[in-house]
Amino acid sequence: xxxxxxxxxxxxxxxxxxxxxxxxxxxxxxxxxxxxxxxxxxxxxxxxxxxxxxxxxxxxxxxxxxxxxxxxxxxxxxxxxxxxxxxxxxxxxxxxxxxxxxxxxxxxxxxxxxxxxxxxxxxxxxxxxxxxxxxxxxxxxxxxxxxxxxxxxxxxxxxxxxxxxxxxxxxxxxxxxxxxxxxxxxxxxxxxxxxxxxxxxxxxxxx
Numbered sequence: 001x002x003x004x005x006x007x008x009x010x011x012x013x014x015x016x017x018x019x020x021x022x023x024x025x026x027x028x029x030x031x032x033x034x035x036x037x038x039x040x041x042x043x044x045x046x047x048x049x050x051x052x053x054x055x056x057x058x059x060x061x062x063x064x065x066x067x068x069x070x071x072x073x074x075x076x077x078x079x080x081x082x083x084x085x086x087x088x089x090x091x092x093x094x095x096x097x098x099x100x101x102x103x104x105x106x107x108x109x110x111x112x113x114x115x116x117x118x119x120x121x122x123x124x125x126x127x128x129x130x131x132x133x134x135x136x137x138x139x140x141x142x143x144x145x146x147x148x149x150x151x152x153x154x155x156x157x158x159x160x161x162x163x164x165x166x167x168x169x170x171x172x173x174x175x176x177x178x179x180x181x182x183x184x185x186x187x188x189x190x191x192x193x194x195x196x197x198x199x200x201x202x203x204x205x206x207x
Contacts, residue, residue, distance in 0.1 A: 027084060027088060030080075030084060031081065031084060034077055034080065034081055035077075037073065037076070037077050037080065038073050038074065038077040039073075040069070040073060041066060041069035041070040041072075041073045042066075044065045044066045044068075044069040045065055045066065046064055046065070046066040047064070047065060047066075048063045048064060048065070049065070050065040057116075058116075059115055059116075060115060060116065060117070060118035061114050061115040061118055062115055068115050071111055071115075072108065072111065072112065075104050075107050075108040075111065076104075076108065078100075078104055079101055079104040079105055079108065082097055082100055082101040082104065083101060085097055086098060086101060092143075092146050092147070092150055093143055093146070093147075095139050095142050095143050095146075096139060096140070096143055098139055099135075099136055099139055099140075102132060102135055103132065106131075106132060
């Protein structure tokens with residue numbers, strides 16, 4: 001490799017690391033300031049109606065804009081953190097994070113609709129798990145199939161039965177996740193070797 005190519009490769013590597021550090025720093029700051037996101041409710045007035053130059057909001061259910069804002073931000077803040085976790089998580093099970101995220105999003109929509117329109121017929125929070133059950137089942141099925149694919153690559157399982165039922169795995173497995181799983185397997189192998197050595201030592205001691 002010529003010195004020019006080596007210099008260019010080093011420059012690109014440094015640029016990639018800088019972008020990675022910048023993105024990580026932004027995400028860290030967003031997480032660190034998440035408590036301030038929640039306490040933004042304190043800037044809202046403690047009145048039933050909030051009028052500004054853009055719109056007018058009337059809290060019909062809580063009858064207090066401050067209380068409504070406290071309720072909204074109490075759901076927006078964990079939803080915000082869960083979405084950051086979902087988009088930055090590198091583990092094979094990251095799809096499961098969507099389940100609590102969807103739950104908070106669902107509760108936020110229901111709470112806003114109930115407070116703004118005061119329509120009790122639309123209020124379905126008590127039966128929320130029933131309406132969200134199909135989504136939960138889909139996500140858990142995807143995670144289970146990914147788990148099967150990991151075990152197939154690590155332990156060499158036979159997936160012919162899955163092929164007969166026409167079940168497919170939707171998400172690819174990254175090399176990082178595969179190495180992580182294999183590291184656990186190597187640790188188990190080392191523990192078995194250590195145990196066998198201990199048994200041999202005990203045998204010779206008895207002799």
